[in-house]
Amino acid sequence: MPSVDQTSWDAAVRHLYRDAYGYIATGPRLHEDWVLDVLALMARAVPDPRGWTRVDVPEKDPERLGNPTYPFAVHPPEYIAPRLKEIDRDSAENLLLALTEEGCTLANLRYFDETPEELREMARTVLARYGDEATHHTNVNKRGSAPGTLDFTLESLGYNPLSVFTEDCGLVIVSDTEVGMFWTFADY
Numbered sequence: 001m002p003s004v005d006q007t008s009w010d011a012a013v014r015h016l017y018r019d020a021y022g023y024i025a026t027g028p029r030l031h032e033d034w035v036l037d038v039l040a041l042m043a044r045a046v047p048d049p050r051g052w053t054r055v056d057v058p059e060k061d062p063e064r065l066g067n068p069t070y071p072f073a074v075h076p077p078e079y080i081a082p083r084l085k086e087i088d089r090d091s092a093e094n095l096l097l098a099l100t101e102e103g104c105t106l107a108n109l110r111y112f113d114e115t116p117e118e119l120r121e122m123a124r125t126v127l128a129r130y131g132d133e134a135t136h137h138t139n140v141n142k143r144g145s146a147p148g149t150l151d152f153t154l155e156s157l158g159y160n161p162l163s164v165f166t167e168d169c170g171l172v173i174v175s176d177t178e179v180g181m182f183w184t185f186a187d188y
Helices: 006-016 035-042 077-083 089-098 106-111 116-128
Strands: 022-028 085-087 135-138 167-174 178-186
Touching: 006 116, 022 035, 035 077, 035 178, 085 089, 089 106, 089 116, 089 135, 089 167
Parallel strands: none
Antiparallel strands: 022 178, 085 135, 135 167, 167 178
């Protein structure tokens, strides 16, 4: 796993999600039930515990006025928890790359000048922040994938929306001390 510091993590996040309509944020893990920490991130109620980069493209949308959770819909933890399925680290790495633009596909990588391996190294840098023991959860599924994985060679994409948009795909990374959200949105 690559070493990670603020400079390398911020650079990877800013580069990978430069064209995404996304929300990338990390907050402290304050609850055993980490879904409560996800809700705090959705409401923008907690700062990054390390002061590292946060990407919040929807922050500037007029629709957000008076709605701190926009574009996330307001849901109780009982609604969100079953919609976030655990996946393995390799699937999380692929998902971080698929979230770089709308459509949640690895075909997005063609829009970068870097090689796929260089982009994967950036995704590994992002994951390194949360450590080897972190768990990875998503609202995305690929029909036909083995349990706990996302097979991006499969065509079928499904997801459990958590926003007001017609498509939202994301990854939640949970460590003992932090919870990270990587989410992109599209309105088709």
